[in-house]
Amino acid sequence: MSFRRDFITKPIFSWARGVLPSMSDTEREALEAGDVWWDADLFTGDPDWTRLLAFAPAALTEEEKAFLNGPVDQLCAMLDDWKINWEWRDLPQEAWDFIKREKFFGMIIPKEFGGLGFSPYAHSEVVRKISSRSLTAAVTVMVPNSLGPGELLMRFGAREQQEKWLPRLADGRDIPCFGLTSPEAGSDAASMIDSGIICKGNFEGREVLGLRLNWHKRYITLGPVSTLLGLAFKAYDPDHLAGNTEELGITVALIPTHLPGVEIGHRHLPAMQVFQNGPNWGRDVFIPMDYIIGGEARLGQGWKMLMTALAAGRGISLPSLSAAGAAFAARTTGAYARIREQFGVSIGKFEGIEEPLARIAATAYLLDAARRMTCAALNEGRHPAVISGIMKLQATERMRIAIDDAMDIHGGKAVIDGPQNYLGNLYRSVPVGITVEGANILTRNLIVFGQGAIRAHPYLLDEMNALSEPDRAKGLDAFDSAFWKHVGHSFATLFRAWGRSWTSGAFAPAPDAGDATSFYRQLSRYSSAFALCADMALLTLGGALKRKEMLSARFGDILSELYLLSAALKRWEEEGRQPADFAALAWCMASGFKTIENRLAEICANLPNRFVGLLLKFVVQPFGARVLGPSDRIVHQCAQLVLEPSAARDRLTPDIAHVDDDRGLARLEKAFLLVAGSEDTAKKMRAARLHDWQEAVKKGIITQSEGERLAAAREAAAKVIEVDDFAPEALSPIYKKSADVHQLELGEQRAAS
Numbered sequence: 001m002s003f004r005r006d007f008i009t010k011p012i013f014s015w016a017r018g019v020l021p022s023m024s025d026t027e028r029e030a031l032e033a034g035d036v037w038w039d040a041d042l043f044t045g046d047p048d049w050t051r052l053l054a055f056a057p058a059a060l061t062e063e064e065k066a067f068l069n070g071p072v073d074q075l076c077a078m079l080d081d082w083k084i085n086w087e088w089r090d091l092p093q094e095a096w097d098f099i100k101r102e103k104f105f106g107m108i109i110p111k112e113f114g115g116l117g118f119s120p121y122a123h124s125e126v127v128r129k130i131s132s133r134s135l136t137a138a139v140t141v142m143v144p145n146s147l148g149p150g151e152l153l154m155r156f157g158a159r160e161q162q163e164k165w166l167p168r169l170a171d172g173r174d175i176p177c178f179g180l181t182s183p184e185a186g187s188d189a190a191s192m193i194d195s196g197i198i199c200k201g202n203f204e205g206r207e208v209l210g211l212r213l214n215w216h217k218r219y220i221t222l223g224p225v226s227t228l229l230g231l232a233f234k235a236y237d238p239d240h241l242a243g244n245t246e247e248l249g250i251t252v253a254l255i256p257t258h259l260p261g262v263e264i265g266h267r268h269l270p271a272m273q274v275f276q277n278g279p280n281w282g283r284d285v286f287i288p289m290d291y292i293i294g295g296e297a298r299l300g301q302g303w304k305m306l307m308t309a310l311a312a313g314r315g316i317s318l319p320s321l322s323a324a325g326a327a328f329a330a331r332t333t334g335a336y337a338r339i340r341e342q343f344g345v346s347i348g349k350f351e352g353i354e355e356p357l358a359r360i361a362a363t364a365y366l367l368d369a370a371r372r373m374t375c376a377a378l379n380e381g382r383h384p385a386v387i388s389g390i391m392k393l394q395a396t397e398r399m400r401i402a403i404d405d406a407m408d409i410h411g412g413k414a415v416i417d418g419p420q421n422y423l424g425n426l427y428r429s430v431p432v433g434i435t436v437e438g439a440n441i442l443t444r445n446l447i448v449f450g451q452g453a454i455r456a457h458p459y460l461l462d463e464m465n466a467l468s469e470p471d472r473a474k475g476l477d478a479f480d481s482a483f484w485k486h487v488g489h490s491f492a493t494l495f496r497a498w499g500r501s502w503t504s505g506a507f508a509p510a511p512d513a514g515d516a517t518s519f520y521r522q523l524s525r526y527s528s529a530f531a532l533c534a535d536m537a538l539l540t541l542g543g544a545l546k547r548k549e550m551l552s553a554r555f556g557d558i559l560s561e562l563y564l565l566s567a568a569l570k571r572w573e574e575e576g577r578q579p580a581d582f583a584a585l586a587w588c589m590a591s592g593f594k595t596i597e598n599r600l601a602e603i604c605a606n607l608p609n610r611f612v613g614l615l616l617k618f619v620v621q622p623f624g625a626r627v628l629g630p631s632d633r634i635v636h637q638c639a640q641l642v643l644e645p646s647a648a649r650d651r652l653t654p655d656i657a658h659v660d661d662d663r664g665l666a667r668l669e670k671a672f673l674l675v676a677g678s679e680d681t682a683k684k685m686r687a688a689r690l691h692d693w694q695e696a697v698k699k700g701i702i703t704q705s706e707g708e709r710l711a712a713a714r715e716a717a718a719k720v721i722e723v724d725d726f727a728p729e730a731l732s733p734i735y736k737k738s739a740d741v742h743q744l745e746l747g748e749q750r751a752a753s
């Protein structure tokens, strides 16, 4: 007998059980997938910074480094992005063979099964480097190493299945793809109508128990060239051949694409990207039970398997591509802004250009910081589902902004397509990243906070589990414990948030981090404000918060900022508090704080319970949103990071695949160094109002060697500024034919008249 439990908790428990929104199995499995990490600390409202800073950074083994500097560089040298996209519409055969031979498809497959056994960080570094040379190649390499047959077999496959398939996937004898999306089921993938009916059938001359499959999938990457399709479908057992349940649920199986009834369609052309992608169908395809990944015991467990695999995979592939995209934009745009002159000066010197340039540079800093920190967690074997969602969403969104900025700064140079345009294809590819692995609007509005609130909150999941416990007495005990801890936590958070907000974070906890100490204080302050507002929103809205997508998105934005900014601080510390990089760090902080303050203000203004909304405003934001974003001084300093050749520039844009082929990036880099190296000479010439360097030499204004260097810089810059043009027949193979037909018709008309 406990007074608290029986007289106070019990009525609350009974009420909450009645109002707890019902959750489908697929929702529950999605929520329970993976685990939590730094997101849980942020949700406490009092993150432990020493724990974050003590977390070992991701590092590469010697073998992984050798792979990056060997086979990855060799592959990059084979890739001519223009020809791949516009002439061949595919990778060259030489690259396909090399990718298979060097086991790029088996990076995550353990060595015992013939793979390379690389860490998530190594996988990320490989994708990052290749993508700065060719997105098609990066996607081709990335897909078999993320969600798909390889990962699912490693995690859930039976030993015999692993021994049979993994060596074939590792060395490219089999090319995998993963089929989840169908025409009617996109974001709501669990609503698919693709089916597998349990029945007896003939397989390789024997009658066995298996499944008769019918499906229609689309958008499937590597589908058109795949030999092994990982297929998600709904399993049914109308004749009770496998047990008593008729609707078994989503199941994943391996389908060799040569089986009768499998039809691999033609190719889609996603945003003019030429990685292999297309639809496929199955009509009465029969597979034995042991083609289900994990065997018959895994019937109906497909959704959980997919969500678990996604919890890790989403944190690697697209964030790596996006971090590389932002770094590529920073390196190229800074160089171009330095080379390109208008009104007699480098355009990079105009404040109007500095503003987007600083945004690109800071985004590159932030995204790579977050990528590395997330990979460090993945390397340790964690599967942080909420963080993976944040990474996918934020990395692709911010890359979109960085690439837009890069396009604007390049002007016509990036608009005119041709072999000399190193940005246009990256720009076109942006919507692909935004759409795949959970389209961003859905991820922002539904997933980040929706999943985060339940998974990363210190008590909510325990309370929900207690409420749905079939044994009422047991449920009440568990609820009593979790609920009162929650109440204590809420009060502590209220006072913490109040104190920190009213003192502008002046006394909030922070490690001694030199110039960055005050940033930690602000994050501690915002974390407590976030935790308080989240608790109040959950309390006043309960399950209805799920439908309040705009509110949920704002909470998701704050959680995302808190995570990304933590990563930036960790990077700053790990790189030895580089003074030159401080501008990038300060830019990220000011911009992130502005977003956090605005979102808090929007939450307070839009919470349906107006009393709670006003109370929250009084506690966390008595004077409203006050941070204005990066100052002009920080913007100026941050832009300089990519306008000058320096160690800071190299730290910001490391390992961009650099092939010395006198095209694109190589040509730009050469011109950039020459122009920066002859800046003083150019200044002397400007001061003397001279353009002809030989005349300047004659007048003794510059030396002969200075003049020659200036001439080389001008020539290199002129080459970079060049754009392509095409003869009509080079643009259209049918041009000549249609021109001939036109002439013929003209002749006929003339004859008739």
Ligand SMILES: Cc1cc2nc3c(=O)[nH]c(=O)nc-3n(C[C@H](O)[C@H](O)[C@H](O)COP(=O)(O)OP(=O)(O)OC[C@H]3O[C@@H](n4cnc5c(N)ncnc54)[C@H](O)[C@@H]3O)c2cc1C
Residues within 6 Å of the ligand: 177, 178, 179, 180, 181, 185, 186, 187, 188, 218, 219, 220, 221, 222, 270, 277, 432, 435, 436, 437, 438, 439, 440, 441, 442, 443, 445, 446, 549
């Ligand atoms: C190039 C490419 C490659 C792909 N590769 C694969 C692959 O290999 N395997 C595979 O199985 N699939 C693949 N996909 C499919 C991809 O995962 C889906 O496109 C994605 O899930 C979105 O589905 P949809 O395109 O049908 O958009 P829809 O589901 O129709 O969504 C349209 C819009 O509505 C939004 N939305 C939907 N629901 C909500 C909600 N509740 N709240 C707010 N907004 C919402 C979405 O965010 C989106 O903006 C690929 C897609 C593309 C384009």
